Amino acid sequence: MKIQTKAEVLEILRMPYEEFNLNIKIKAKETHINHNNNTIVVTALLGYDNICKNQCTYCGMRAGNSGLKRYRMGIEDIKKAEESVKKLGLRRIFLISGEDPKYDFKDIITMVEYGKKLGLFVSLAAGEFSLEKYKALETAGLDEYVLKFETSDQDTFAKIKPSTTFENRMRCIEYIKNSTMSLASGNIIGLPHHTLEHVADDIMLMKKLDISWAPIIPYMPVPNTPLAKEGGRGSLETTIKEIAILRMMMPNVNITAQQPGEDVKNGLADVQGNLNALSSGANMLFVDMLPQNLVKDFNVIDNRMIEGIDNVDRLVKMSGMNRS
Structure with missing residues (x-):
């Protein structure tokens, strides 16, 4: 089954969930089995800075x-964390931070180069940079830059991201696309006042950008943030449908499987939420490398929570999939 147009995407997004489960979800899983050997990609996650x-x-x-208690990990501690990733037998690390103007860019280059020296696939998300800095990251050997567009609706983007513009975000994405680095990007599913039309537009943009990884999750309100006053969590059903659609549209793309379930207190560590995503075509799970005393402070979303390698092994076994 091929999905190519916005109309076809919308047809699935509007489909009764029971029909989706019996038809589209199964086909999406079959696509992952046929194209990727039913493999789960395991990635270490290090939120090295929460200042933005x-x-x-x-x-x-x-x-x-x-x-929020702020922290900024030093380069030597980050190197030790990268070494720990190697010792765990993992091959990928995702370095992520707030957009911290005082974090030395030379240290970001160093952490990328050190990860590559250890033989790791290195992804980085540190916000919007100049063309010159993206070129420096490319020269350092960075494999993948993660820059979510969050929403393709420009009015919504302006509302939720007042510190930048949609034009600048897309300019930065274009810089990445014109480099040897892969682009990871995607949306926030179910933002307040959004419709399935918005979700369909987001999916079509991901396809157009030919992304390497879709780091997607539903909108999860954080207390005391302005947007939390305007609506609750994004639809879990729409999230699962988007995962399935993306798998069938882009068979080899990585898709985040760390997804919430019905109990919001479980955050992204919800076992059923993770398994449901994996059975719909998602394939990427994370191992949090932050020291325990810092985990709660890297809180882009409420109840973020990602567990360790033992949890990944448990999910691999429960899902019947293969670990990369």
Whole structure:
């Protein structure tokens, strides 16, 4: 089954969930089996800095959140974390931070180069940079840059990301696309006031950008953020449908399987939420490398929670899939 047009995407998004489960979801899983040997990609996750200059209205790490304990890991601690990833037998690391203007860019280059020296596939998300800095990251050997567009609706983008513009975000994405680095990008599913039309437009943009990884999750309100006053969590059903659609549209793309379930207190560590995503075509699980005393402070979303390698092994066994 091929999905190529917005009309076809919308047909699935509007489909009764029971019909989706019996038809589309099964085909999406078959696509992953046929194209990727039913493999789960395991990635170490290191949120090395939670300081951010931006005022994104949905994010718990926004500059205006005065109640958050801020931290900035030093380069030597980051190197040790990268070494720990290697010792765990993992081959991928995702380095992520707030958009911290005081974090030395030379240290970002160093952490990328050190990860590559260890033989790791290195992904980085540190916000919007100049063309010159993206070129420096490319020269350092960075494999993948992660820059979500969050929403393809420009009015919504302006509302939720007042510290930048949609034009600048897409300009940065274009810089990445014109480099040897892969682009990871995607949307926030179910933002307040959004419709299935918006979701379909987001999916079509991901296809157009030919992304390497879709780091997608539903909107999860964070207390004391402006957007939390406007609506609750994004639809879990729409999230699962988007995962299935993306798998069938882009068979080899990586898709985040760390998804919430019905109980919001479980955050992204919800076992059923993770298994449901895996059975719909998602394939990427994470191992949090932050020290335990810092985990709660890297809170882009409420109840983020990602567990360790033992949890990944348990999910691999429960899902009947293969670990990369």
